[in-house]
Amino acid sequence: MPIVKFVKEKKEIEVPEGANLRAEAVKAGINLNQGLNGCGASLNKYLNCSTMSLGLVGGMCGTCRVLITKGMENCNPMTFRERLKFKAVITPDPIPALAFVGHEDTMRLACCVKVNGDIEVESGPEVNLFGENFFS
16 A cells, blocks of 8 residues: 655555545645645635535645655646646636746645555645746
């Protein structure tokens, strides 16, 4: 069974192959709905799109942004909703798109990630509007 290591939380969990990253994190007591730079994390724990509990397709709110720091090849390809949320600047919520700058190969929405092997995850990556990659 794959192992998911949460870097900031210093926690490792074992998950079934093909498991949803956000659902497994919730089971383990890890809040991935961080919001913007951790701001609103306590509210976003409850006020998120709740797609997994409703049985809907994920990727609606964008608050469960994560960086897959190791093992990206052990995840499913980026979904259409993720591409829309991160790459389209016309979305109603521009923050996830801005967070994607500089993390094009590693940023994902936890509710859209299927774990097929060992991965390492950084929850709630910060949005750096003044970083070197922002204006490039």
